[in-house]
Amino acid sequence: MSLTLALAQVAPLYNLALVLIAIVLFIKLFMTPAKDKRAYLLPWKIIFFAVCVYILEEVLTVLRYMDIINIPVHINGFFELLIIISFIYALLLQKEHIK
Numbered sequence: 001m002s003l004t005l006a007l008a009q010v011a012p013l014y015n016l017a018l019v020l021i022a023i024v025l026f027i028k029l030f031m032t033p034a035k036d037k038r039a040y041l042l043p044w045k046i047i048f049f050a051v052c053v054y055i056l057e058e059v060l061t062v063l064r065y066m067d068i069i070n071i072p073v074h075i076n077g078f079f080e081l082l083i084i085i086s087f088i089y090a091l092l093l094q095k096e097h098i099k
Contacts, residue, residue: 012061019055026051040097043090050086053079 026048030041057079063069 009065012058012065016055016058016062019051019058022051023055040094043094043097046086046090046093050083050090053082053086057083 026044029044030048034041057076060069060071060079061076064071064073
């Protein structure tokens with residue numbers, strides 16, 4: 001097995017480990033009290049939704065590589081499209097809030 005194939009198999013596991021750190025940071029963000037109620041958290045909640053979709057995509061990828069489930073690879077495109085749409089919507093919400 002070559003190094004590139006080994007990295008391709010282990011990369012989704014590393015991604016899941018790193019996204020756990022992001023989840024902890026999101027939880028800390030949502031737990032902090034907003035004293036003056038000027039904090040606009042809706043875009044961050046949408047980005048958190050996108051991160052949750054990413055976790056689902058990575059879990060399905062890991063399960064596919066382990067031959068536990070058998071789903072087509074093009075399903076990942078739908079997840080990525082949902083993630084991109086969520087990021088764009090969060091960006092537009094933040095832009096509208098600043099105006």
